[in-house]
Amino acid sequence: MSARSAAVLVLVTVLAAGCAGTRGPSGYLQPAPVTQREAYGGWLTLEFEDGARIDGELIAATSDSVFVLPTAGPLRAVPRAQVHRAVLGAYDAQWGSLGVWTMVGSLATLSHGLILGLSLPVWLIAGPIATGAASRAPIVKDDHPGAWVRMAMFARFPAGLPDGLDRSALRGRVLRR
C-alpha cells in the first residue's frame, strides 16, 4: 500500500467514524472560545413527518413551542408536537482539524518500521473515535428526555421570548463572506 493509499484509507476511516456535522451556513457556528462571549442562538434543524425541514437560528424553546429564525424570512413558531426530529449545533467543534491530525499521525507511523503493525491500527481506531466524539460534543438532539431543556440553553433567548418583543424586527447574525 502506498502512502497515498494509506492517506485515503485514513480519510475514509475518519469519515466512517460517524462524525457529526450541522447544516448551518458556513461561518455561522463559531468555535467555543468565541461562542462563550457572543449571544446568538445555535443552529437548529427541524424535520417534520412530511419531510419538510426548517433550518435557522434557535431563538427560543419553550415547553410547547420552538422559535426559529431562518436565514431568509420571518421568525417561525413551531409547535414541538409537530417536530419529528430536531438537531442543534451549539458551536463549531473544529473536529476537521482532529481528522487532519489523525491522518498526519497515521501517516507518520510509516516511519515506525515493524512497530507500524501496532501503531497504525491504534491510530486508525483511536483517531476516528476521538474525532467522532469531538464532532458530536456540540450537537444536541431531541432523542432523550431533557433534550429540549438543554437546547433552550443554546437559544438566543434562553429564558423564552421576551415580553413585548417585536418578532418582525428580529434579525439574524450577519455572516462575513
Next chain:
Amino acid sequence: MRVSPAGILLFVAVCTVGCAKTLQRRVTPPEEVATLDRRAPFLKAHLRDGHVYVLSPWRHETDSARIVGHGVRLGVNRDTLARGDFAVPLDSVVLFETNVVHTSASVIVLSVLSGISAGVTVFCIANPKACFGSCPTFYVSDGAGDALQAEGFSASIAPSLEATDVDHLFRAPGDRTPVRVRMENEALETHVVRFVRLLAAPRAPGTRVFAAADGRFWRATEIAAPLVCRAPEGDCLSLVAQFDGRERTSLADSTDLAAREVLELAFPAPRGRPALVLSSRQSLLPTFLLYQAFAWLGTSVGDWLARLERGDRAVSDRVRDVTQVLGGIEVLVPAPDGGWVAVDTVIETGPLAADTRVIPLPAHTDRVRLRLAKGAWRLEWAALATLTDTVTPVRVLPAAVLRDGREDPDALARLRDTAAVLVTLPGDAYTLVFDLPPAAAGHELFLESRGYYLEWMRSEWIAEENPLRAAQLLLHPAAALRDLAPAFKQAEPDIEQAFWNSRYVRP
C-alpha cells in the same frame, strides 16, 4: 510521504492550543446567583426585555444584590448598545448564563498518541546509522509461517559490485511445491535485481546439503552439535547447539572496533571427512561503519561510487582494506606443531538473516577455534558434519510473480531474462512462485540472487560530511576503527531495536 517528528509536534502544539475545544454551559436563575460558576470568564445576564449584558471580568456584590463588571450591553439583535462598566440589578435579570471552555478529551487522546508516535520516529532519526538497510529481504515459509530467511547480495552497494549471492533456506521444508518466496524492499534503497532462483538439491533420508564458499554443495550426515563452546564471557554451548533463533554475540570493544575475540568449539570425534557447519550473520557494526563512511563522504559519495564504477583501483583497494580490517569469522584448527592454523574465513555480508555454510576440515579434526571481531558477528548454530559427496542442485526459475496478489508478467519476464533487471523501490514487494521438481525425500533449498543496490543518501548523513575523517577511514582504517569505537559504543545498546523498528513498510 515523509512526516517529520517536528511537524507532528508542531501540529500537536497548535491543535492543543487552538483546536477542538468544548463548551460547558450553565444557566442560572437570579435567585441562585450565589451558585454561578466563577470559573467562567464571561457572564451573560439575560434581561427581561431580551437585552443581554456580556461581562468580563465580573463579580457578584452580595450586599447590593447586583452584578458588576466590564463589558457590553447587546440588544435583541445583538448589536452593541453600550460599552463600559456596568452594575446590573438582580431583579432586572431573567437568567444568567456562564460558559467554561475546555480542551476536548479527544485532543488529549490524540496528544498522547502523537507523543508516543513522535517518540518512535525521533528515536529512529536520532540513530540514522541504525536504520534499516541492506538489500532485498526474502521471506519463505518455515513450515509454520513466513520467516525472513535470506538477504540478497548485501555487499553489492554499486553497479560494479553486482554479484551473485547464494543463501541457504535452512528452515524451508523443501518437500512442498510450489514454494513461495516474498521479496521485499524494506529500506531507503533502490534495488536492481538481475535474477532470483531457487537451487533445489534432492535430499536423502538423514542427510542435509550445505553450500561451501567455493560454490560446491556437499551432502552431509552425522551432524553433531558441539560438546563444548567456550567464549570470553563463558559457556556459550546452549546458544549455538541448535538453529533455534538464539544467537551468541558479544559487545564491541570500547577502544578498537577491530579487536578480536576467540571462541573454542569441541565436537565428538568424526568418523569420516569432517566439516564445520556454521550459521551466522553480521551484527550492525558493519552497517554502522558503511553508513558512517557515507555520512563522512557526504555529497561526494556519488564521486566515489563513480570512481568505483570506472574501475579506479585505488578506490576498490581502499574499500577492500576497510572490509578486511573488520574481517570475517576465521576458522582455525590445531596445527601439527601445537599451534592453530586458519583453514577458511566465513564472510557472509548482511545483518538480517543468518546464512549457513560448510567449511571442510582436515581429517580427524574435532576442535575448532573461531576468531572474529568483537561485537561484529552473531552465531546462530555450529555443528560438525561428515561430508559424503558433492551434489549439483537443480536451478529453478520463478514460474510466476505476484504483486499485490495479481500476476505481474513484466516482473516475471525481467527476473527470467538475465539481460534485464527488475528495479524495486522502498515498500515494493513481490511474491515469486517456484515449482519444484519431484523428489522422494524433498529438497534442500538455496536462494540464488543477483543484483546490486543503491543506498539513498539521507539528510541526516549529509550533515555529518567530513572529508578528513572519510580519508582517515579509507587510508587508515585500523586507526579509524579505534577512533570510532566511542561513537559506536554509544549507539550500541539501542542499535538493534532502532534498526528493526526503522524498516520501511507500506501498510
